[in-house]
Amino acid sequence: MAATIFWVEWITGETPGTTPHDDSSFKTGGDTPATITAATNINFGSVSARDLTPGSNTITANTASFTKYFRAQFSGSYTTISNAKLWKSAGVYVTGEDIQFSGSLAYVAPTATDATDPSIETDATGTATSNNYVGLNAYDPSDLAASSRSLPHANESSSSPGLTGEVDYYSGSRTSTMRFQTVTTSSTPAGAVNQKTISLQYDIT
Amino acid sequence: MIWTATFKDGSVEFSNDLIYHKLKDRLDDLAMITVAVGINRYNLLWREGTFVVNGMIFSLHDKTQLTDIRPITFRRESVPFNMIQGPGNKPIVGAYGLGFQGNDVNGNNVKCHILIDMEGKFKVSM
Numbered sequence: 001m002a003a004t005i006f007w008v009e010w011i012t013g014e015t016p017g018t019t020p021h022d023d024s025s026f027k028t029g030g031d032t033p034a035t036i037t038a039a040t041n042i043n044f045g046s047v048s049a050r051d052l053t054p055g056s057n058t059i060t061a062n063t064a065s066f067t068k069y070f071r072a073q074f075s076g077s078y079t080t081i082s083n084a085k086l087w088k089s090a091g092v093y094v095t096g097e098d099i100q101f102s103g104s105l106a107y108v109a110p111t112a113t114d115a116t117d118p119s120i121e122t123d124a125t126g127t128a129t130s131n132n133y134v135g136l137n138a139y140d141p142s143d144l145a146a147s148s149r150s151l152p153h154a155n156e157s158s159s160s161p162g163l164t165g166e167v168d169y170y171s172g173s174r175t176s177t178m179r180f181q182t183v184t185t186s187s188t189p190a191g192a193v194n195q196k197t198i199s200l201q202y203d204i205t
Numbered sequence: 206m207i208w209t210a211t212f213k214d215g216s217v218e219f220s221n222d223l224i225y226h227k228l229k230d231r232l233d234d235l236a237m238i239t240v241a242v243g244i245n246r247y248n249l250l251w252r253e254g255t256f257v258v259n260g261m262i263f264s265l266h267d268k269t270q271l272t273d274i275r276p277i278t279f280r281r282e283s284v285p286f287n288m289i290q291g292p293g294n295k296p297i298v299g300a301y302g303l304g305f306q307g308n309d310v311n312g313n314n315v316k317c318h319i320l321i322d323m324e325g326k327f328k329v330s331m
Binding site for chain 2: 003005007041042078079080082083089090124197198199200201202203204205
């Protein structure tokens, strides 16, 4: 039993629940992991696009990138996924650079306006108020206040193939919507910034 | 790493992956859950709610004060989403969790478990 992560991104012109589809469409075969256009990177830039090329979509100093909206999709077999946390696990900022993150919020159209989310955390530890948590229960900001944050969602069967009553194998649960954005200041130097690594941690049963 | 669920009738279930799905429907018959990491053994005596780790016995909470008691058995994983190289879809195992949870008299969910890292060190988590 193992989970595989796909990163599903919504860009300008797409709406969660419609394109790419969410749970109800998965369950009727609307999307499968093989047909999802999974994002292969989280490069920031001056346009709203999946897998954009930063060098061709540069950000001017003292401005922000377009916001990027993701949900992590868990495929494979598992009973529950819980306690999801996300942080910047590697990579050093240049002067004036910051990556902002929100782990559970309602989707709005991407924009290059500073969303003023908190800075992304730099480790997986922290308190309940740390900016690590990724919502799992539903697709709205109330996720982070929920007492239990786990997948599958309430309307989805658990994913333990072969067990009595659970032969309707299912995978494809997604986290809440996460928003990322990089912001710069007037003191940010010209040129490429350093590569960063974002990590998502979770407990699987 | 190997999970073992031992039942009152002496039967045993093993897993080198996850164990929850093999014991969740047999909680009344469950006697002990064990996770072996390297040479270390971490046991939870299910009826008593007592942990036994390499011969050391300890309890984190009076299990008799809880209702709707469920086991905690998980694997903590992480996946990197590298900004240039693409999504890392091969999870990295960081720890294992073993314990139980239930509801106290106020209806609050109480969790008691130990978190075992890949070097076999463990810490209490409540």
